[in-house]
Amino acid sequence: MKQSVTVNKTQELKLAGAAKAALSKFKVKSPKFDLKTFLRKVIVPLASILLFIGLWHIGAKALFNIEADYKIQKALTDQGQAAANAMAACIASGDISCQPNTLPSPAQVWESFNTLIADHKVISADKLAFKEKTAALNEKRISEGKDPITYTGRPSFVDQNFTSLNTVFAGFLLAFFIAVPIGIIIGLSDTLRNAFNWLIQVFKPVSPVVWLLLVFMIVKTMTKDSNSDSAFIISFISVGLCAMWATLVNTAMGVSSVDKDYINVAKVLKLGPLQKVFKVILPSSLPLIFTGLRITLSVAWMVLIAIELLAQSPGLGSFVWEEFQNGANDSNSKIIVAMFIIGIIGFLLDRIMLTIQNMVSFNKNATA
Amino acid sequence: MAYLELKNVNKTYGEGKSATEVLTDINLTIEEGEFVAIVGFTGSGKTTLVNLINGLLKPTSGEVLFKGEPVVDTSHERGVIFQNYSLLPWLSVGQNVAMAVKVAFPNEKKAFIKERVAQYVEMVNLSPAINKRPKELSGGMRQRVAVARALAMNPEMIIMDEPLGALDALTRGNLQDEILKIWSKDKRTALLITNDVDEGIYMADRIIPLRPGPRATLGPEFKIDIERPRDKTELNDNPVYKKTRNAIIEYLMGIGEERKAISKKLYELPDLAPKSFVA
Numbered sequence: 001m002k003q004s005v006t007v008n009k010t011q012e013l014k015l016a017g018a019a020k021a022a023l024s025k026f027k028v029k030s031p032k033f034d035l036k037t038f039l040r041k042v043i044v045p046l047a048s049i050l051l052f053i054g055l056w057h058i059g060a061k062a063l064f065n066i067e068a069d070y071k072i073q074k075a076l077t078d079q080g081q082a083a084a085n086a087m088a089a090c091i092a093s094g095d096i097s098c099q100p101n102t103l104p105s106p107a108q109v110w111e112s113f114n115t116l117i118a119d120h121k122v123i124s125a126d127k128l129a130f131k132e133k134t135a136a137l138n139e140k141r142i143s144e145g146k147d148p149i150t151y152t153g154r155p156s157f158v159d160q161n162f163t164s165l166n167t168v169f170a171g172f173l174l175a176f177f178i179a180v181p182i183g184i185i186i187g188l189s190d191t192l193r194n195a196f197n198w199l200i201q202v203f204k205p206v207s208p209v210v211w212l213l214l215v216f217m218i219v220k221t222m223t224k225d226s227n228s229d230s231a232f233i234i235s236f237i238s239v240g241l242c243a244m245w246a247t248l249v250n251t252a253m254g255v256s257s258v259d260k261d262y263i264n265v266a267k268v269l270k271l272g273p274l275q276k277v278f279k280v281i282l283p284s285s286l287p288l289i290f291t292g293l294r295i296t297l298s299v300a301w302m303v304l305i306a307i308e309l310l311a312q313s314p315g316l317g318s319f320v321w322e323e324f325q326n327g328a329n330d331s332n333s334k335i336i337v338a339m340f341i342i343g344i345i346g347f348l349l350d351r352i353m354l355t356i357q358n359m360v361s362f363n364k365n366a367t368a
Numbered sequence: 369m370a371y372l373e374l375k376n377v378n379k380t381y382g383e384g385k386s387a388t389e390v391l392t393d394i395n396l397t398i399e400e401g402e403f404v405a406i407v408g409f410t411g412s413g414k415t416t417l418v419n420l421i422n423g424l425l426k427p428t429s430g431e432v433l434f435k436g437e438p439v440v441d442t443s444h445e446r447g448v449i450f451q452n453y454s455l456l457p458w459l460s461v462g463q464n465v466a467m468a469v470k471v472a473f474p475n476e477k478k479a480f481i482k483e484r485v486a487q488y489v490e491m492v493n494l495s496p497a498i499n500k501r502p503k504e505l506s507g508g509m510r511q512r513v514a515v516a517r518a519l520a521m522n523p524e525m526i527i528m529d530e531p532l533g534a535l536d537a538l539t540r541g542n543l544q545d546e547i548l549k550i551w552s553k554d555k556r557t558a559l560l561i562t563n564d565v566d567e568g569i570y571m572a573d574r575i576i577p578l579r580p581g582p583r584a585t586l587g588p589e590f591k592i593d594i595e596r597p598r599d600k601t602e603l604n605d606n607p608v609y610k611k612t613r614n615a616i617i618e619y620l621m622g623i624g625e626e627r628k629a630i631s632k633k634l635y636e637l638p639d640l641a642p643k644s645f646v647a
Contacts, residue, residue: 362458
C-alpha cells in the first residue's frame with residue numbers, strides 16, 4: 001500500500017499544479033484578487049475532489065482487506081497453515097498472481113491510465129510505421145484498382161474513444177434528422193399529435209437493449225449481401241432511436257406552445273404558412289428544441305456504452321466489456337479509467353451543446 | 369358609407385352552458401380620418417372588441433364592416449398596436465420593423481425596405497437602438513417599436529389596444545404626442561382603446577364608453593369639441609374639457625355604482641370571536 005500512497009501524493013501534486021494553472025487564469029480575468037471568490041471557485045471544488053479520492057482510497061483499502069482475509073482463510077481451510085502463510089506472504093509482496101480482485105484504489109487507476117496512454121503511443125507508432133511501410137505498395141494497389149491494405153491491429157484505448165464519439169455523433173445526427181422534423185409536424189397539428197401520442201408514450205420508455213435487438217433484426221436482413229460494417233450501423237441506429245425521444249417531445253411541445261402574442265403578430269402581418277413556421281414558430285421554440293437536443297446527446301452517450309457492449313461494435317462499451325471478461329490484474333482499474341473518461345466526455349459534450357444553445361437562442365439564460 | 373361599421377355585434381366565448389357572453393349589441397360607426405377613443409374598465413371586453421375589428425376574432429352574430437366589406441381576416445389596411453407590444457424577442461428592433469415592411473411591400477427592393485425601416489425607427493426616436501433586442505429596451509421604447517412596426521406597414525387605419533397602459537406618466541405623455549403627430553400628418557383613421565379618460569379626451573374626436581362585461585355594450589358617445597392641436601397644460605383650464613371630463617367620469621362612475629348595486633348581497637359571517645390569551 002505504501003507505493004500507492006506515494007503515487008497518491010504525486011497525484012495530489014499534479015492536482016495542485018492544475019489548481020495553480022486555474023488560479024493564474026482566474027487572476028488574468030480579474031486583476032483584483034478576491035479571497036472569497038477564490039475560496040469558493042478553486043479551493044472548495046479542489047477540497048471536494050481530494051475528499052472524494054480520500055474516501056475512495058479508504059473504501060478500496062477496506063475492500064482489499066476483506067478480500068485478502070477471505071483468500072488467506074480459504075487457503076487455511078483448504079490446504080492448511082503453511083499454504084495460508086504462503087498466501088499472506090504472497091499478497092503482502094504484491095505479486096500479481098495472488099492479488100485480491102476487488103475495487104481498485106485511486107493509485108492503481110492512475111497507473112492504469114498511464115499504461116493505457118503508453119499503450120496508445122506504442123500502437124500509434126506501430127500504425128505510423130505500418131503506413132510508411134505500405135505507402136508505396138498501397139499506391140500501386142490503388143492504381144491497379146485493388147483495395148489498399150489497411151492496418152488491422154488492435155485499437156488503442158484512445159482510438160476506441162474516437163470510435164465511440166463517432167458512433168454517438170452518427171446516432172445524434174440520425175436522432176436530429178428524425179426527431180426535429182417530426183416534432184415540428186406533430187407540434188403544428190393537434191390531430192397528428194393525438195394520432196402519434198400513443199406511439200411516443202409507448203416507445204419512449206423502451207430500454208436501449210430492446211432497441212438494439214429490434215434494429216439488429218432489421219439491419220441484419222438489410223445488409224445481408226453487403227460487406228459493410230453492420231456492427232457500426234446497428235449501434236448508431238440504436239443510439240439514435242433510443243435518444244431521439246427527448247428531442248421529439250420537446251420540439252413538439254415547443255412548436256405547439258408558441259406564445260399566442262407571436263401567433264397574433266403573424267396573423268396581423270398576414271404571414272404565409274411557411275413564413276409563419278420559419279419566422280415565428282421555429283425561432284420561438286428553439287430554446288425548447290435545444291433543451292431536447294441536449295438531453296438527446298447525453299442520453300445517446302449514456303446508452304452507447306450498453307449498446308456497443310452488446311453489438312460487438314468497437315468502442316468504449318466493448319472496451320469495458322472486454323476488460324471485464326479479460327479478468328487480468330489491472331482489468332478492474334482499466335474499467336474505472338473508462339468510467340471516468342466516459343463521464344468527462346459526456347460532461348464536455350453537454351457543455352458544447354449548452355454553448356451552442358446559448359449562441360442560437362434568444363433566451364440567454366439557459367443554464368446547466 | 370361609414371369607414372368602419374359594427375352592426376349589432378355579439379361575441380360569446382364557449383358553447384352551451386359554459387358560454388359567456390362578452391360583448392352584446394355593439395353598434396359603432398367611425399368615419400374616415402376620425403380619431404375615436406373607447407374608454408372602459410379593465411376586463412370589460414375591450415381587447416375582444418379590438419380583435420373583432422382587426423379580424424383576429426369573428427363575431428358570434430352581427431357584422432363588422434370595413435369600407436362596406438365584412439371583415440373576415442386580418443388585413444394590412446388595419447394596423448394593430450397590441451397592449452403587450454408583442455415584439456418578437458429573437459429579432460432586433462430593425463428586424464421586427466423590417467418583417468412588417470417586407471410583408472406590406474412584398475415587391476419592393478431591399479434598399480427600399482431598409483430605408484423605410486430606418487425612417488420609421490427614426491420617427492419613434494429609436495435609431496440608436498435599431499440593432500438592440502426588445503429585451504434590452506425599456507417598456508416605453510418597446511411600445512415605440514410596436515408603433516413603428518404598425519405604422520411602417522402604411523395602414524389606412526390604426527387600431528390601438530391600450531397601447532400606453534403599461535407606461536409611466538411621462539413616457540405616456542410623450543408617446544401620446546408622437547401618435548397624435550403621426551395621425552394628424554396624413555390623417556389616418558384611428559381607434560384608441562384606453563382606460564384613461566384624460567388620454568381619451570386629449571387625443572380623440574369622440575369618446576365612447578364601454579359598459580363593463582359580461583354582456584358589455586357601448587354607452588352614449590361624447591364629442592370632444594376642443595380644437596387641435598391641443599395643449600395639455602391649457603387643457604386643464606378649458607371649460608369644455610372640464611365639462612366633458614366630468615360628464616364621462618360621472619357616467620362611468622354611475623356604471624360602477626350600478627354594478628355595485630347588483631352585487632349588494634349580504635354575506636353572513638361565521639360567529640367567531642378571537643381567543644383570549646389573557647384569561
